[in-house]
Amino acid sequence: MDKYIKVQKIGEGSFGKAFLVKDKENSQQYVIKEINISKVKNGCLYIVMDYCEGGDLFKKINAQKGVLFSEDQILDWFVQICLALKHIHDRKILHMVYLVTNYFKLLMKTFEAGNMKNLVLKIISGSFPPVSMHYSYDLRNLLAQLFKRNPRDRPSVNSILEKNFIAKRVEKFLTPQVRKIKNNEH
The missing domain is CATH 3.30.200.20 (Phosphorylase Kinase; domain 1)
Incomplete structure (x- = not known):
């Protein structure tokens, strides 16, 4: 300090x-x-x-007031969250629940759960309604996998990042040094 x-x-x-x-x-x-x-x-x-001058993800979600985010915006945030999780998992660092809380809140309007407690109950029971057809099949399918009742049936962060429609977006969030290393590997 x-x-x-x-x-x-x-x-x-x-x-x-x-x-x-x-x-x-x-x-x-x-x-x-x-x-x-x-x-x-x-x-x-x-x-x-x-410091993010526009506020954090939680503030952005609340400002949306129920209007669906664009798929591009959701996927960009999702990729960044996945890259952050991969980074801390690879280093055996524990992470706090607030990342998950923000992401659940982002999806809350999609699942029409009303509040965080109801959303979690719907996910645990596997009784949430389908995601809006406004979103692509790939995103809806990924969400269905992520919200499987049994955690062992859910994809790992590494397998998520390897999915074609996610992998295409990863590069724009990599530093030039990491991009260069990645390109040399292929």
């Missing part, structure tokens, strides 16, 4: 608080999540993240 200056509190949740901060050296803006952990020496865990 010594490297940053707190600008303002931008959020608060059950796990802690989020602050907009500036790097003391280069004035770059970041978000720091302060997570309360009672057994840690100073009582908090700090996570430094990139």
Whole structure:
């Protein structure tokens, strides 16, 4: 925390608080999540993240007010979430549930569940209605696989990223260095 200056509190949740901060050296803006952990020496865990001026995914979803997102937008976000999950899984890092919460909320209008609790109950029971025909067969089929009742029947993040319609989108989210390595492998 010594490297940053707190600008303002931008959020608060059950796990802690989020602050907009500036790097003391280069004035770059970041978000720091302060997570309360009672057994840690100073009582908090700090996570430094990139600052997104337009807000986070949760804010974007709520602003939509029930209007369906375009498939391109959903797939772009989905690919980024999958790449993030792959990155942390490959490094044996645990991730928090809020990523899943945001994605479920994104789909909530599609499943007409009303609230998060009802959505989870519908997914667990396998009784959710089909996804809107507004979306492609590939996306609807992937969602059906992701929401299978038995977790063992669900695709892994690696197999999702290998699906043709997903793999086509991955490259635009890779850094130039990773793109170069990937191209040299083929």
